[in-house]
Structures are given as C-alpha cells and as structure tokens.
Amino acid sequence: MWIKICANTSLEDAQLAVDAGANAVGFVFAESPRRVTRTQVRAIAARLPKNIEKYGVFVHPSFDEVADTVMDCGLTGVQLHTTSDPALPLRLREHFGDMPAPKRLGILRVLHYTTDFDAQVGELQPDHAVDAVLIDSRTAKAVGGTGVAFDWRAAQSSFLRSAPHLRLIVAGGLRPENVADAVYTLQPWGVDVASGVEAFPGKKDPAKVRAFVNAVRQAAAEIEKVKLPAEA
Numbered sequence: 235m236w237i238k239i240c241a242n243t244s245l246e247d248a249q250l251a252v253d254a255g256a257n258a259v260g261f262v263f264a265e266s267p268r269r270v271t272r273t274q275v276r277a278i279a280a281r282l283p284k285n286i287e288k289y290g291v292f293v294h295p296s297f298d299e300v301a302d303t304v305m306d307c308g309l310t311g312v313q314l315h316t317t318s319d320p321a322l323p324l325r326l327r328e329h330f331g332d333m334p335a336p337k338r339l340g341i342l343r344v345l346h347y348t349t350d351f352d353a354q355v356g357e358l359q360p361d362h363a364v365d366a367v368l369i370d371s372r373t374a375k376a377v378g379g380t381g382v383a384f385d386w387r388a389a390q391s392s393f394l395r396s397a398p399h400l401r402l403i404v405a406g407g408l409r410p411e412n413v414a415d416a417v418y419t420l421q422p423w424g425v426d427v428a429s430g431v432e433a434f435p436g437k438k439d440p441a442k443v444r445a446f447v448n449a450v451r452q453a454a455a456e457i458e459k460v461k462l463p464a465e466a
C-alpha cells in the first residue's frame with residue numbers, strides 16, 4: 235500500500251518519513267500552518283533519496299504556479315485541491331508527458347467526501363491525466379489538513395458504486411490509532427496523513443510517524459492474507 239506523509243516543513247521531518255518506510259513525502263504550498271516556500275523545498279528535496287516520491291500540495295493553483303514549482307523544487311508529483319480549472323490535470327499531463335513511472339509526474343486530484351461525492355466523481359474528466367483520487371474531508375475553514383475523518387462506512391458503498399475504476403487514496407483525520415480501521419473498511423490503494431502524525435502544527439512526532447507506517451503495513455498484510463489466490 236502506498237503511504238504519503240504530508241506537510242513536512244524540514245529535512246529532518248521528511249527524512250523521518252523516508253526512514254519509517256513511507257513511499258512519498260509532501261510539502262504544502264498553500265495557506266496553512268504547515269506552508270513552506272519553494273526555497274525550503276528545493277533544499278529539502280535535493281537531499282532526499284531519488285526513489286522517494288516528492289509531492290507538492292496546491293489549492294486553487296494556476297498552471298504556471300504548479301509547473302514552475304515542479305521544475306524549481308524537483309517534485310515528482312502534485313496534489314491538486316479544489317481547482318477552478320477542470321482541465322488543469324490534462325494540461326499538466328500534456329506538459330510533463332505521459333510516460334511510465336518513475337519519470338511520470340504523479341497527479342493526484344482531491345475530492346472531498348460529502349453527500350455529492352458520486353456527482354464529484356462523475357465530473358472528473360475521463361482523460362486519464364489523473365493517477366489517483368485522494369479523498370479528504372473539509373471543514374468550513376479548511377480544504378485540507380483538517381484532522382477530521384469522514385464516515386468511512388458510508389463512503390465505502392459510494393466508492394464501490396461510483397469509483398471502482400479509480401485508484402483511491404484516503405486522507406483526512408488519519409492517525410496511528412485509526413488508520414488500520416480505515417484500511418480495513420475502505421481497502422484503498424493508498425493513505426495520506428498530515429496532522430495526525432504531528433507533535434504540533436508543522437512538526438512531526440517521530441514515534442507517531444513510525445507507528446502510522448507500521449499500522450498501515452500490518453493492515454495491508456492482513457488484507458493480503460485473506461485474499462483468494464486469484465485476487466492476490
């Protein structure tokens with residue numbers, strides 16, 4: 235299972251995620267207590283292993299903002315929250331190329347789990363520009379980094395009904411104590427966490443980061459064990 239530890243603000247925290255066994259680290263370029271600058275991320279990303287995926291998180295970004303930041307910071311992926319331009323993923327895919335990993339720019343489109351989830355999935359452009367859909371919660375104040383979980387049980391049937399063809403990444407209010415339950419309930423392709431592994435906003439807690447990754451790996455292994463040979 236793919237694991238991203240998001241909203242890192244220092245090399246120490248990003249390296250902690252790498253050492254704990256995460257597949258990807260993320261950096262928030264949007265309004266947030268965890269916001270970082272391009273200068274910071276360029277310096278951090280250059281010191282991380284080549285094989286760790288490095289995602290930039292953007293809210294309502296322009297094409298130029300995303301494309302310039304990818305090049306400037308050496309990002310390998312982007313996470314697009316609430317964009318008013320539905321064609322943005324396709325424009326980015328055309329710009330960066332439709333090659334296979336590891337050269338491919340990862341594009342994650344964020345949807346919020348609300349009662350109109352099915353409609354949101356229906357509005358996704360069927361252009362194959364998006365590699366995975368990240369399902370998050372939102373509050374009146376924030377579109378990400380909320381620390382609030384959505385109703386996984388209710389979401390499960392929506393996912394099966396409207397998004398069985400999509401790679402799903404679950405986010406929103408995940409913590410070391412509840413992530414296994416989310417994995418068992420939703421059986422996603424990946425998980426993502428920001429505030430749930432922090433000591434305080436903008437600073438990761440090493441014990442929480444390790445416990446989170448271990449809990450996901452263990453839950454994913456349990457799921458594999460009960461799969462029929464044909465499904466595995």
Ligand SMILES: O=C(O)c1ccccc1N[C@@H]1O[C@H](COP(=O)(O)O)[C@@H](O)[C@H]1O
Pocket residue numbers: 240241260262264265266267268291293313315368370377378379380381382405406407408426427428429430
């Ligand atoms: O982390 C933030 O502050 C943030 C701000 C604006 C957009 C996205 C943000 N983070 C993303 O939010 C989700 C879940 O966060 P949490 O685990 O509930 O705190 C995650 O995908 C982060 O990438």
